[in-house]
Amino acid sequence: MPSAPTSARPSLRDLLPGQRRHAGAAGPSAARCGCDEGRRAGVSRRSVLGGALAGAVALTAGDAATQVAFAEPGYAGDTLVVLxxxxxLDGLTAVAPVGDPDYYRLRPGIAVPASVALQLDGVLGLHPALAPLVDLYRRGSLAVLHAVGMTQANRSHFSAMEEMERAAPGTTLRTGWLDRMVGGTGSGSVFSAVQAGRSMAAASLRGPSPELAFGRLEGLALRAMNNEKDRRATALRAMLAGADPLVAQPATTALDAVDRAGALVAARTATADAAAQAAKGGTPVASPPVVYPTSDLGQSLRDVATLVKGGTGVRAAAVDVGDWDMHVGMGAATDTAGWMYGKLADLAASLVAFAADLGPHLDRVCLVTLSEFGRTASQNGSGGTDHGYGNAALVLGGGVVGGRVHGTWPTLAPTARVGGDLAVTTDYRALLAEALVKRCGLSPSTVFPGQVTPTEGVFRRR
Structure with missing residues (x-):
């Protein structure tokens, strides 16, 4: 990062002490296996202004008082959440093909035993750590797909992430597909596109449409004590009053956004405090808050739910969770202290809390899980798997045709595999395209260049 210019005039950063910015570190799995899970970050005028200003103008949520109205004319679609x-992800462990005889031949030491798998159909079963998802599946709010991925195998973290988030193979288009999705919905609010859980947006949000990236909603707060918050906000707005619109507009928007976020967090905190008092014998709370896992994933989904319920106009939300690169020591399916078991248990608990927290709002939310590639069909000699191809995906939402497995299972027979790995029978863009058409009211060509034929039957039309 270039060093800050020296100047006698105080900068926005000078007026906002304590703001911590980071570009995202590799997950713990990088240290375990030597793979770098980092991502190249796109630098643009938008990201410099939006990141430096929107990330820096932060408020202590508890004393934010102003609520800003963010009207959403022209968009009546779902909030699309990309996890x-x-x-x-090792999709062959998360959603194990326990009915495929080649599975146990290829993975004699790490395969999920059929006796503990949560059977979905005649072939596939959920890992036991995903048991909390069974109720959502049976209620029709959760669907499963297998053999999902890109049309061409790519086993490099960097380039696979880049290509998946660009979603424009064979073209020179450099924007991210979520940015194009948001741009296709017309003008919206500052919350139209958000990255929750990190202060640098994913490559899928790269492009001309502005996004708001934050670590936690509580972090959208001026680092000030007591009544200094108002003084700092006033000083910032005064500085911006005569500034070039190129700088003033995004900065003022950011200040408005943090006021709104602060009000939402203050209300959330008040509800939690009231529930805590009720637990001690105080006045009962009509709607006690949903308890999320304390993990980064759980807290990021909690923030997304708060924004959706708060009517901020979120159209696209990106949430990341790393540490899935399990080359070594994945752990047995029955090992509750194992690496994979712990990751899947957190995923399940976080998704269940997210759905419960949204309540009726789940009807206008669509969440899709994606991973840059699957894992090798065969286990390696270190109790893990290496970079593979086809993968599993979960789809959650009120508009999902749930309670079933979609797509085509290609089998793990030698002649069916690609480079020895699970083949891809569903282009991930086709899955997303169906969501865009049926839940977001967009044409696939608005987002994906070339010919992308949507899947059929995964979503209900709004």
Whole structure:
């Protein structure tokens, strides 16, 4: 990062002490296996202004008082939440093909035993750590797809992430597909596109449409004590009053956004405090808050739910969770202290809390899990798997045709595999295209260049 210019005039950063910015570090799995889960970050005028200003103008949520109205004319579609499982989820463990005889031949030491799998159909079963998802599946709010991925195998973290988030193979288009999705919905609010859980947006949000990236909603707060918050906000707005619109507009928008976020967090905190008092014998709370896992994933989904319920106009939300690159020591399916078991248990608990928290709002939310590639069909000699191809995906929402497995299972027979790995029978863009058409009211060509034929039957039309 270039050093800050020296100047006698105080900068926005000078007036906002304590703001911590980071570009995202590799997950723990990088240290375990030597793979770098980092991502190249796109630098643009938008990202410099939006990141430096929107990230820096932060408020202490508890004393934010102003609520800003963010009207959403012209968009009546779902909030599309993309949950990226960074590092390469082992879909053959998460959604195990326990009815495929080649599965146990290829993975004699790490395969999920059929006796503990949560059977979905005649072939596939959920890992036991995903048991909390069974109720959502049976209620029709959760669907499963297998053999999902890109049309061409790519086993490099960097280039696979880049290509998946660009979603424009064979073209020179450099924007991210979520940015194009948001741009296709017309003008919206500052919350139209958000990255929750990190202060640098994913490559899928790269492009001309502005996005708001934050670590936690509580972090959208001026680092000030007591009544200094108002003084700092006033000083910032005064500085911006005569500034070039190129700088003033995004900065003022950011200040408005943090006021709104602060009000939402303050209300959320008040509800939690009231529930805590009720637990001690105080006045009962009509709607006690949903308890999320304390993990980064759980807290990021909690923030997304808060924005959706708060009517901020979120159209696209990106959430990342890493540490899926399990080359070594994945752990047995029955090992509750194992690496994979712990990751899947957190994923399940976070998704269940997210659905419960949204309540009726789940009807206008569509969440899709994606990972840059799957894992090798065969286990390696270190109790893990290496970079593979086809993968599993979960789809959650009120508009999902749930309670079933979609797509085509290609089998793990030698002649069916690609480079020895699970083949891809569903282009991930086709899955997303169906969501865009049926839930977001967009044409696939608005987002994906070339010919992308949507899947059929995964979503209900709004």
């Amino acid at each position: 990226s499982l960074r590092g390469g």
